Structures are given as structure tokens and as C-alpha cells.
Amino acid sequence: MQFTRIQLDSFKCFVDESIELQAGVTAMYGANGAGKTSLLEGCFFALYGADALPSGKNLADVIEKGEDEAVVELWFEHDGNQYHVRRQVREYETQTDHDVTLTTPDGPIEDPGPVDDAIEDLFRLDADAFLNCAYVRQGDINKLITASPSDRQDMIDQLLQLGKLDRYENRMGTTRNGIESVKDAKEGTLEGVRSDIDALEDRELEQQLERVESELDEIGDEISTLNDRIAPLEDEQREANEELESLQELESQINDLETEHRQVRSNLGEERKKRVDLENERNQYVTQIASCESTAADHLEETSVESLDLDAVKSRIEEIDRRLDQIETARDVADERVSEFRDAAEEAETTAGELESDADDLEGTAQERRQEADEKESDLSDPRGTLENVESELGDIEKRFAQSSTTRDAVESYKEEKIAELEAIRGELEGLRGKLRTTRDSVGHARLLLIRGRCPECGQEVEDAPNVSSYEEDRDKVRRLKREIQDKESEVAAKEGTVEEARSLADAAGRYESLESRKEDLRREIRGQSETIEALREEANELEEEATTKRARAAYNRTAIPHLEALADRAARARAHLTDEMESLETEQRALSEAQEVLSEADQKHRERDRIDERLEEDVDPQIDHWRNERDRVESELEGTREELDPGRIQRLERRRDGAAQWQSVLEQRRADLESRQGELRSEKGGINEALNELSRKREQRDTLSDQIDRLETVIQQCEAAEQMYRDLREDLRTRNVDELERLLNELFDLLYQTDSYAHFELSDSYELTVYEKSGEALDPTDLSGGERALFNLALRCAIYQLLTEGLSGRAPLPPLILDEPTVYLDEQHINELSGLITRMRELGVDQIILVSHQEELVDAAGERIEIRQDSTTNRSHVRVESRDLLA
Numbered sequence: 001m002q003f004t005r006i007q008l009d010s011f012k013c014f015v016d017e018s019i020e021l022q023a024g025v026t027a028m029y030g031a032n033g034a035g036k037t038s039l040l041e042g043c044f045f046a047l048y049g050a051d052a053l054p055s056g057k058n059l060a061d062v063i064e065k066g067e068d069e070a071v072v073e074l075w076f077e078h079d080g081n082q083y084h085v086r087r088q089v090r091e092y093e094t095q096t097d098h099d100v101t102l103t104t105p106d107g108p109i110e111d112p113g114p115v116d117d118a119i120e121d122l123f124r125l126d127a128d129a130f131l132n133c134a135y136v137r138q139g140d141i142n143k144l145i146t147a148s149p150s151d152r153q154d155m156i157d158q159l160l161q162l163g164k165l166d167r168y169e170n171r172m173g174t175t176r177n178g179i180e181s182v183k184d185a186k187e188g189t190l191e192g193v194r195s196d197i198d199a200l201e202d203r204e205l206e207q208q209l210e211r212v213e214s215e216l217d218e219i220g221d222e223i224s225t226l227n228d229r230i231a232p233l234e235d236e237q238r239e240a241n242e243e244l245e246s247l248q249e250l251e252s253q254i255n256d257l258e259t260e261h262r263q264v265r266s267n268l269g270e271e272r273k274k275r276v277d278l279e280n281e282r283n284q285y286v287t288q289i290a291s292c293e294s295t296a297a298d299h300l301e302e303t304s305v306e307s308l309d310l311d312a313v314k315s316r317i318e319e320i321d322r323r324l325d326q327i328e329t330a331r332d333v334a335d336e337r338v339s340e341f342r343d344a345a346e347e348a349e350t351t352a353g354e355l356e357s358d359a360d361d362l363e364g365t366a367q368e369r370r371q372e373a374d375e376k377e378s379d380l381s382d383p384r385g386t387l388e389n390v391e392s393e394l395g396d397i398e399k400r401f402a403q404s405s406t407t408r409d410a411v412e413s414y415k416e417e418k419i420a421e422l423e424a425i426r427g428e429l430e431g432l433r434g435k436l437r438t439t440r441d442s443v444g445h446a447r448l449l450l451i452r453g454r455c456p457e458c459g460q461e462v463e464d465a466p467n468v469s470s471y472e473e474d475r476d477k478v479r480r481l482k483r484e485i486q487d488k489e490s491e492v493a494a495k496e497g498t499v500e501e502a503r504s505l506a507d508a509a510g511r512y513e514s515l516e517s518r519k520e521d522l523r524r525e526i527r528g529q530s531e532t533i534e535a536l537r538e539e540a541n542e543l544e545e546e547a548t549t550k551r552a553r554a555a556y557n558r559t560a561i562p563h564l565e566a567l568a569d570r571a572a573r574a575r576a577h578l579t580d581e582m583e584s585l586e587t588e589q590r591a592l593s594e595a596q597e598v599l600s601e602a603d604q605k606h607r608e609r610d611r612i613d614e615r616l617e618e619d620v621d622p623q624i625d626h627w628r629n630e631r632d633r634v635e636s637e638l639e640g641t642r643e644e645l646d647p648g649r650i651q652r653l654e655r656r657r658d659g660a661a662q663w664q665s666v667l668e669q670r671r672a673d674l675e676s677r678q679g680e681l682r683s684e685k686g687g688i689n690e691a692l693n694e695l696s697r698k699r700e701q702r703d704t705l706s707d708q709i710d711r712l713e714t715v716i717q718q719c720e721a722a723e724q725m726y727r728d729l730r731e732d733l734r735t736r737n738v739d740e741l742e743r744l745l746n747e748l749f750d751l752l753y754q755t756d757s758y759a760h761f762e763l764s765d766s767y768e769l770t771v772y773e774k775s776g777e778a779l780d781p782t783d784l785s786g787g788e789r790a791l792f793n794l795a796l797r798c799a800i801y802q803l804l805t806e807g808l809s810g811r812a813p814l815p816p817l818i819l820d821e822p823t824v825y826l827d828e829q830h831i832n833e834l835s836g837l838i839t840r841m842r843e844l845g846v847d848q849i850i851l852v853s854h855q856e857e858l859v860d861a862a863g864e865r866i867e868i869r870q871d872s873t874t875n876r877s878h879v880r881v882e883s884r885d886l887l888a
């Protein structure tokens with residue numbers, strides 16, 4: 001058997017590590033606190049869960065600090081099969097969950113209970129046994145030696161499966177004890193049943209039953225005789241009672257009638273009294289009516305109503321109301337008219353005054369307007385003079401133009417034309433003067449030449465003077481030109497006079513224009529002023545007309561005033577008449593109201609009187625008749641009933657009935673006594689029958705119990721035999737194991753410890769260990785040195801392993817041997833010997849040995865080395881695997 005791989009997630013100091021594990025020897029090394037022990041604990045925890053925890057630790061402690069879930073997975077191989085166990089621990093606020101799955105070739109197994117059982121079966125070891133045999137925890141090396149012999153016996157027995165026999169024996173013993181206590185209980189019950197049976201038999205139940213039954217027969221006979229005698233007595237009493245009842249009925253009838261008689265008479269009296277009261281009341285009303293009517297007649301005397309008729313009075317009152325309304329309206333109208341006429345007269349007066357003063361104002365204004373017009377008229381004489389001057393100057397200018405050869409409109413172009421003509425003539429004059437100068441020059445030159453004899457043309461000496469003829473021609477020309485110039489100069493003078501005239505005409509045309517507009521202005525001004533004067537005069541006329549109208553209206557108003565005053569007086573007189581009529585009507589109406597009041601009262605009383613009459617006729621008198629008849633009827637009935645009732649007969653009947661009753665009660669008393677005795681006897685008989693049944697039940701129970709006790713006894717004997725068998729078998733096996741173990745132990749110790757002074761070990765039947773020195777002295781193993789103890793312990797485990805391999809029943813599994821720092825107490829030499837022991841274990845067939853050590857020799861010798869290191873910053877551990885093969 002070997003572990004092949006372990007995976008740790010958030011388990012203690014491991015965050016997430018997966019380690020492949022090989023067969024052979026694996027050494028783990030690393031600094032203190034690196035996590036070596038934790039790794040081994042991981043393997044152990046994967047297998048045994050909660051049972052693997054040291055005492056005082058709980059599931060949550062395996063979870064990496066700061067996490068809430070840890071998962072450990074272990075893969076292992078056994079008998080050529082692969083197994084995988086996965087444990088998961090999760091911490092919640094208040095609880096810790098634990099899940100586990102074991103995967104086997106036969107399928108998965110879930111949940112801690114079933115998985116733990118399966119692991120125990122596979123390894124044939126529970127957690128304790130695993131610790132005692134396969135896993136030597138740090139510091140646990142001496143466990144087997146320091147244990148007490150009986151503990152050691154238990155440990156070893158368990159390892160060698162002897163514990164099972166012990167358990168079977170105990171189980172059998174428990175069973176036997178149980179059966180024995182059942183048997184004891186049954187025996188106790190049986191004893192009780194037996195004594196009950198004895199007591200019941202002592203009571204002679206059959207004889208008692210016979211006696212009770214004969215007495216019951218006698219009593220039954222006597223009771224039936226009594227019943228025969230009681231029946232006729234009951235009949236007699238019933239008959240008497242019936243008759244008495246009918247007589248009592250009569251008596252009560254008489255009582256009822258007497259009561260009724262009294263009641264009827266009292267009712268009659270009441271009705272009669274009612275009648276008297278009503279008549280009194282009626283008389284009062286009659287008197288009151290008469291008095292009311294006489295008062296009304298007095299009031300009516302002052303009015304126009306003649307009868308004592310309420311309706312006539314009412315209608316006259318209404319008539320007066322209507323007339324008063326009319327008068328009221330008429331008086332208001334009259335009032336209105338009086339004040340209207342008076343107001344009108346006053347108004348006429350005022351209006352007349354106002355009109356007259358208005359007329360005065362208007363006449364004054366008219367006067368003012370006329371003055372204003374006259375002033376404006378005299379102002380007009382200046383502009384009129386100016387206008388005349390302007391008009392005569394205009395006439396002069398028109399005359400000038402009429403005599404000229406142009407018009408006022410054409411004068412400007414006429415002037416321009418004349419100036420142009422003058423310029424042209426002047427030009428011609430200049431031309432003539434130029435020609436004259438030229439001609440004179442050539443004449444002068446020719447004369448010089450002629451004087452010098454030279455040709456005036458070419459300057460050459462002239463003989464025959466070819467050009468002398470042109471000289472003459474030019475002298476003619478000068479004379480002609482002089483004449484022409486003179487003519488032209490006189491023409492220019494004439495033209496200059498014409499131009500002067502044209503210019504003066506043009507100026508006159510300008511002046512005419514401005515005079516024309518001046519004339520228009522003056523005319524407009526004179527026309528405007530004249531219109532104003534006209535308007536003022538017209539206004540004065542109108543004002544005077546209006547004043548005249550106003551004066552006429554004032555006069556009219558003044559004549560209306562006396563008429564209006566007369567009308568007002570007439571209206572005032574009409575109103576006074578209306579007031580008189582109103583007052584007399586009001587007096588009459590007051591008298592009528594008084595009369596109406598007393599007449600209504602009289603009417604009311606009439607109705608009261610009629611009501612009383614009605615009551616008497618319809619209610620009281622018929623009642624009186626009724627009660628009188630009732631009284632007569634009751635009296636005659638009473639007389640009849642009294643005759644019917646006979647007092648002697650009642651007494652006789654009562655005596656007969658009481659006698660029968662007395663005799664009946666005597667007989668019934670006797671019967672009751674008998675019946676109570678009968679009851680007693682019946683219950684006594686019931687009791688006896690019950691006891692007889694009980695007796696037969698108890699006898700059956702007694703038989704069943706003794707049968708059961710016999711059978712239990714047999715079973716107890718079988719149990720004892722089985723217990724003995726297990727005991728013998730265990731002793732036998734232990735003796736054989738102890739001998740074998742002792743032999744193996746000595747053999748191994750010799751191998752490990754040859755050089756020392758110890759002779760051999762002795763292992764007693766009760767697993768007491770003794771060490772013998774060579775000198776023959778005996779020693780307790782606890783007296784050995786620390787190193788010696790460690791080696792001895794390993795030797796003992798080794799021996800047990802060997803015994804297991806040799807096997808008692810087939811091939812036992814050899815779990816990996818796990819040693820956590822086994823070298824603590826060993827010196828150099830003994831460490832070598834430990835190596836030898838390890839080699840031997842391998843030879844024995846232990847597939848896998850995992851050890852933790854700081855010892856280089858041991859680590860170097862291992863086939864597989866695992867370094868465990870702690871990360872100093874996170875405090876978490878990491879694993880590094882080196883194979884010796886790789887190192888080599």
C-alpha cells in the first residue's frame with residue numbers, strides 16, 4: 001500500500017500544493033515551522049477526518065487562517081487498486097460543514113460516517129491504531145513503551161485484530177446480562193401470579209355463588225306479589241283525584257265570576273261618573289258662548305255689518321283693507337302732484353331770471369362785435385392806395401412793349417439775338433481792318449523797292465519792272481477798304497443802340513413779374529379783411545336775435561307761475577279728503593276686529609260643545625249600556641254555579657283517596673327494601689363471577705411464564721458457552737502472538753543493538769515488557785535511555801509490522817510507515833542503525849516510508865527528497881521535490 005499524491009488547498013500553511021509521492025523512502029526536510037508536520041497531518045486528516053485531529057482541536061482549525069474552506073485530497077494504491085479520498089471543510093458563521101467522498105473501484109462513497117467505516121475496513125486500522133502502528137507523530141516515539149501494560153495490551157490486541165474477539169466476548173456478556181435480567185423479571189411476575197391463585201382458591205367461590213342465586217329467586221317472587229297489590233290502590237287514588245279536580249274547577253269558576261262581577265260594577269260606576277263630568281263641562285261652554293255673542297253685538301253696532309255672522313265680519317274687514325290700500329296709493333299720488341306743481345312754479349321763476357340775464361349778456365357781446373368791424377374797415381384804406389399805384393405802373397410797362405418789336409415773353413431771346421448780331425458785325429469790321437493793314441504794308445514795301453529800282457517781288461534789279469502793275473492794284477484796294485471800314489463802323493453804332501434798347505426792355509419785363517405778384521398779395525389781404533368784417537357784423541346780428549328769443553321765453557315762464565300754484569293747491573285739498581275717509585275706515589276696522597275675535601272664540605266653544613255631545617252619544621252612553629248588561633249576565637251565571645257545588649262530597653272523596661295512598665306507601669317501602677337487597681346480591685354475584693374468570697386467567701399466565709423461564713435459561717447457558725469460547729480463543733491467539741512478537745522483537749533488537757550490554761527482551765502474556773542485561777539483571781524498558789527507548793519502540797513497531805505481514809488471516813495491508821523526526825534522541829551511531837531498521841522495514845514489504853528529519857545522512861539516503869520552505873513574507877509553505885535519480 002502507498003500514497004501516490006496529495007493535494008492541499010487552504011490547508012493550514014498550504015495555499016495550493018500538489019505533491020507526487022513515490023514508493024520507497026521519501027525524506028522531507030526544511031527549516032522549523034516550514035510545514036513538514038502539517039503535510040503529514042494532511043495525509044492523516046485525509047484518511048481519518050475528525051478522528052485525526054489532536055485532542056482539543058476542531059475541524060475549523062485545519063482551514064488556512066483567513067480562509068473559510070479547506071480541501072485535502074489523497075490518492076493511494078492498495079492491492080493494485082486506485083483510491084481517492086477528498087475531504088472538504090467549510091466554516092460558516094456558527095457551524096462547520098464537513099463533506100467527504102471516497103472513490104473506490106466499486107464506486108464512490110459519500111459522507112463522513114460511511115467513508116470512515118470504509119477506510120477502517122481497507123486499512124484494518126482506526127485512527128488510534130494507525131497512530132500506534134504506522135504514524136509516529138513528532139514526540140510520540142515512546143508511546144508503546146510508556147503505556148501501561150493493559151493499555152499496551154489493548155493497542156497491540158487491536159493491531160493484531162485480537163480486540164475483535166474481546167469485543168465479541170463483551171457483546172456476548174452484555175447479551176447474557178440482558179437475558180438474565182429478563183428472566184429475573186419473569187420469575188418475579190410468576191411468584192406474584194402463584195400467590196394470587198392461592199388467595200382466589202381459598203375463597204370457595206362456587207358455594208358462595210349457589211347461596212346468592214337461591215336468595216335472589218325468593219326476593220323476585222315476593223316483589224311480584226307486592227306489585228299485584230299496589231296496582232288497584234293506584235287506580236282508586238287516580239279516580240278520586242279526577243273527581244276532586246272537576247269539583248275544584250267549579251270553585252275556581254265561582255271565584256273568577258266574583259272577580260269579574262266586581263270589575264264590571266266598577267267599570268259601570270266609572271262610566272256614569274264620566275257622563276256627569278261631561279255634562280258639567282258642556283253647560284260651561286253654553287254660558288261662555290252667550291257672553292261672547294253679546295260682546296260681539298256691542299262691537300258691531302258701530303259698523304256697517306248687521307248680523308252676528310263671522311264670515312260677513314271677515315269679508316267687511318277685507319273690503320276695508322282693499323279700500324285702505326287704494327286710499328294709500330291715491331294719497332301718495334296726491335302728495336307727488338302737490339310737490340311736482342310747486343317745484344314747477346319755482347323752476348319757472350328761476351328759468352325766467354336766467355333767460356333775462358342771458359339776453360343781457362348776448363346784447364353786450366353784439367355791441368363789441370360791431371365796434372371791432374368798424375375799426376377793421378378804417379384800417380383797409382392803406383393797402384387800397386398801394387394797389388392803385390402798382391396797377392398804373394403795370395399799365396406803363398404794357399404800353400412800352402406794345403410799341404416795341406418784341407413781347408414780354410420773347411424779350412430775353414430777342415436781347416441775345418441782337419447782341420449776337422452786334423458781335424458778328426464787329427467781327428466783320430476787324431477783318432476789314434486786318435486786310436487794310438496788310439495791303440498798306442505791301443504798298444509801302446513796293447514803294448521802297450521802286451525807289452531803289454528793284455522789283456518789289458523778287459528784289460532783283462528791274463528793267464522793265466514786271467510787277468509795277470500790282471502796286472497800283474494794291475493802292476486801289478487800300479482806298480476801297482477804307483470806305484468799306486467807314487460803312488461798317490456806322491453799322492456797328494446803329495446795332496449798339498438796338499442792343500441797349502433790348503436790354504432795357506428785358507429789365508422792364510422783370511419788374512412787371514414782381515409787380516404782378518405784389519398786386520395779387522394786396523388783393524388777397526384786402527379780400528381777407530373784408531370777410532372778417534362781414535363775419536363780425538353777422539355774429540352781432542345773430543347774438544341780438546338770440547337775446548330777443550330769450551326775452552320772449554322769460555316772459556312766457558312768468559305767466560305760467562300762478563297757474564302752477566293753483567294746481568298744487570287743488571291736489572293738496574284732494575289729499576285731505578282721502579285722509580278723512582281713511583281714518584273713519586280704520587275706526588270701523590278696529591271694531592270689526594274685536595267682534596271677529598269674540599265671534600271666533602264663540603265658534604270654538606260651539607265646536608267644543610258639539611264634541612262633548614258626540615262623545616256622550618257615541619262613546620259614554622253605549623258603554624254604560626254595555627256594562628249594565630254585563631253585570632246582569634255575571635250575576636245570573638254566579639247564581640247557577642253556586643247551586644251546582646256540594647261541599648260534603650269533596651270531604652268524602654278526600655278521605656277515600658288519602659286512605660289508599662297510606663296503604664300504598666307501606667307496600668312500596670317493603671318493595672324498595674327488597675329491591676335494594678336484590679341489588680346487593682346481584683353485584684355480589686358479579687364479583688364472584690369476575691373472581692372466577694380472574695382465577696382461570698391467572699392459571700393460564702402461570703403456565704406461560706414457567707415455559708418462558710425454562711427457555712431463557714437455555715439461552716443463558718448458550719451465551720456463557722460462547723463467551724468462554726471467545727475468551728479461550730483470544731488467550732490462545734495472544735499466547736501465540738506474544739511468543740511470536742517476543743521472538744521478532746529480540747531478533748530485530750539484536751540486529752539494531754548488537755554492541756550493547758542487553759541480553760534479550762521478555763514479553764509476558766499480559767504484554768509486560770522486561771529487558772534483561774547480559775549480567776542477568778531485569779530492567780523496566782522505561783529505565784532505558786532516550787535513544788534506546790526510541791530504537792526499542794521502532795523495533796517493537798517493526799515487529800508488529802512483521803507479525804502483520806506474516807498475517808493471521810490472509811495478507812494484511814501494510815500502510816505507509818510515517819516517521820516525524822524519529823532521530824531526536826539518537827546519536828550518530830544509532831542514526832545509522834535507524835537506517836538499517838528502515839531498510840529492514842522495506843524488506844519486510846512496507847511499500848512506502850515517509851520520514852521527516854533534519855539529519856543529513858537520513859535525508860541523503862532517501863530515494864526521494866522533498867524540501868519544504870516557508871515564504872517569509874506570506875508565512876505560507878511551498879514544496880520542492882528532488883529525486884535522487886535526478887541528483888545523481
Ligand SMILES: Nc1ncnc2c1ncn2[C@@H]1O[C@H](COP(=O)(O)OP(=O)(O)OP(=O)(O)O)[C@@H](O)[C@H]1O
Pocket residue numbers: 011012013014030031032033034035036037038039061062063064065138
Ligand atoms: N490553520 C493555519 N493556517 C495558516 N498557518 C498555519 C495554520 N496552522 C498552522 N500554521 C502554521 O504552519 C507552519 C508550519 O508548522 P509545522 O508544524 O508544519 O512546521 P514544521 O515544518 O513541522 O516545523 P518543525 O521543524 O519545527 O517541526 C507554522 O508556522 C504554523 O504557524
Ligand SMILES: [Zn+2]
Pocket residue numbers: 036037038138820852
Ligand atoms: Zn515538525
